[in-house]
Amino acid sequence: MEEKSKVKALKEQLFMPAKTGISTVKDPEINKADEFCEGYKKFLDNSPVEREAVKYSAEIARSNGFVEFEQDKKYNPGDKVYYINRDKAIALAVIGKNGTKNGVKLSIAHIDSPRVDLKPNPLYEDTYLAFFKTHYYGGIKKYQWTVMPLALHGTVVKLDGTKVDICVGADEAEPCFCITDLLPHLAREQASKTLSKAIEGENLNVLIGSRPIESEDDESDLVKLNVMKLLNEKYGITESDFLSAELCFVPAQKCRDVGFDRGLIGGYGHDDKVCAYPALMAAVNSGTPDCTCVTYLTDKEETGSDGNTGMQSDFLRYFIYDLAKADGEEGYRVLSKSMCLSADVNAAFDPIYASAYEPKNSSYINKGVIISKYTGHGGKYDTSDASAEYMGKIRSMLEKNEIMWQVGELGKVDIGGGGTIAKYVANMNVDVVDLGVPVLSMHAPFELISKLDVYEAYRAFYAFFNNM
Ligand code: MN
Ligand code: MN
Secondary structure, eight states: OHHHHHHHHHHHHHSOOOOOGGGGOOHHHHHHHHHHHHHHHHHHHHOSSHHHHHHHHHHHHHTTTOEEOOTTOOOOTTOEEEEEETTTEEEEEEOOTTTTTTOOEEEEEEOOOOEEEEEEEEEEEETTEEEEEEEEESSOOGGGGSSSOEEEEEEEEOTTSOEEEEEESSSTTSOOBBOOOOOGGGOHHHHTSOHHHHSOGGGOOEEEEOOOOOOSSOOSOHHHHHHHHHHHHHHOOOGGGGGGEEEEEEEOSOOEEESTTOOEEEETTHHHHHHHHHHHHHHHTOOOOSSOEEEEEESOGGGTSOSTTSTTSSHHHHHHHHHHHHTTOOHHHHHHTOEEEEOOOEEBOOGGGGGGSOGGGOBOTTSOEEEESOOEETTTBTOOOOOHHHHHHHHHHHHHTTOOEEEOOSSSTTSOEEOOSHHHHHTTTOEEEEEEOEEBSTTSSSEEEEHHHHHHHHHHHHHHHHOO
């Protein structure tokens, strides 16, 4: 008997304690998480595409005392500024007591999500039905995007340079759009194809109209003409204006609580608004930190972070150089002393597809934020892989602030893989690791996350800024 308890004590001393998760969390804390997530749900519904996310984030920032950043202006500790990149990415800074002297702290999330973009020449008619041709954006399972209500979001720039924002279908009173699929009765051939071949990218054409314009003569393309007439009446655009546009289809439905207990939120674009919102609110609610803290919400992550609004652009680097210059510091030296949380999601363990995961190194719903030391794929390619030293610092910060956290990899070794913006931050000579929220059904039109995990992410970003 005595021997057994000795072993037990030794185990307790030497083994990793089991992660308990939500079962040890008391009701008041759960209530705080639920309350925080009401704000998140609004953010999610208002931010399906990056331009809308930037607009909504800037509104939240402005109403909390942030002002537009001015180059060459001297800022004081506690000042709060925001800086927008081409309407598609936004940086928010809270100036610290020591400014940029000892480096800055960065939390970086992305606000683009997988979706279906319009081609530059999208509009056509076939058998008296009008369609938009599309080219999907990011990693999607194409079959998931058929036979569901879609909304059209985006911006058109006319020949005279004026800009028109378009948003149709997000409101239930408005019409929506749809990609059709073959009925099962006639799908014997389709059903024998592999998942990636059953729905072809070139067939993701969205049905947008079915009524011809009234005509006395035997003219063609009358349904297409009717659609163009309606668009012209409402937005003043012609078919050529699609050439200078960014329009995309996203799921039309708003996010919903999921489960009898309402513990989860289902919705479009959790990847990565579920990290963007907590990182944004950590900046918004921040006191005056020791070193300047920057939350950056970037674009283009889902297609490789290329482009001048993606993480590979120098926009953030230049912003930090500007902050450094105002303090009389060298930008590259500030970066070299800086730390970053790459705020991105990872795959939550799904018991239904358990064979894709390695249970000891997976993240679980309701067990808090997930730290991914590295992402990439087999053989640790395409990842920055956080150092033991930096993992040590972040681990201490999380423990000190009693934040619920877990580690995890993206599935089994050699089964697939994926990356984040972390490696591009690391390339700027900054210490970085991924910290985010576990997601079920990632990249689906309806992804699932836990409310408690969202709140823990907020607490983690807040503690990183204010209590490390
Ligand atoms: Mn992501
Ligand atoms: Mn993603």
